[in-house]
Amino acid sequence: MNIYFCGSIRGGRQDVKIYQKIVKKLQNYGQVLTEHVTHDDISEKGENALPEGDAAIYDRDMEWLTQSDVVVAEVTQPSFGVGYEIGQAMAMKKRILCLFRPSSGKVLSAMIRGAEGKLGSSHFQVLDYAEEEVEGILENYFGELTKN
Numbered sequence: 001m002n003i004y005f006c007g008s009i010r011g012g013r014q015d016v017k018i019y020q021k022i023v024k025k026l027q028n029y030g031q032v033l034t035e036h037v038t039h040d041d042i043s044e045k046g047e048n049a050l051p052e053g054d055a056a057i058y059d060r061d062m063e064w065l066t067q068s069d070v071v072v073a074e075v076t077q078p079s080f081g082v083g084y085e086i087g088q089a090m091a092m093k094k095r096i097l098c099l100f101r102p103s104s105g106k107v108l109s110a111m112i113r114g115a116e117g118k119l120g121s122s123h124f125q126v127l128d129y130a131e132e133e134v135e136g137i138l139e140n141y142f143g144e145l146t147k148n
């Protein structure tokens with residue numbers, strides 16, 4: 001199974017430790033195409049090693065998104081890129097799980113929370129979670145997925 005993980009980069013890197021925890025767990029279920037999102041050495045300036053710059057990042061990520069079977073997005077730290085990826089994934093009719101931490105004090109965009117259920121009952125889900133619950137949530141989600 002190909003998994004596309006979305007997490008904030010230029011939107012701010014404060015949740016990178018949580019992204020690491022999520023991706024470590026996701027690697028039990030398949031190949032995470034976007035593991036770089038969890039790297040400590042990627043700052044909020046983004047990846048700068050690619051010679052063709054942002055266009056190369058965009059093309060690579062859209063290709064990975066096309067190849068993915070499931071999209072998992074940590075949406076607590078608002079990010080244009082993550083919002084865009086979710087919108088594109090919806091247009092591609094991908095299965096999408098959005099994870100949000102209410103303890104952050106933030107309120108999730110209506111364009112994410114309000115999209116829940118639009119692709120059919122379980123195709124687009126938004127789950128509120130506390131950090132210590134995240135592994136159990138992923139176990140349940142992928143347990144159900146692999147049953148179907």
Ligand SMILES: O=c1[nH]c(=O)n([C@H]2C[C@H](O)[C@@H](COP(=O)(O)O)O2)cc1CO
Pocket residue numbers: 005006007008009010011012034037045046047048057061079080081082085
């Ligand atoms: O350097 C990058 N590499 C990259 O893969 N992305 C993708 C993956 C992330 O899920 C998402 C983050 O978007 P943003 O940088 O707007 O927070 O965009 C985004 C950037 C920088 O915008």
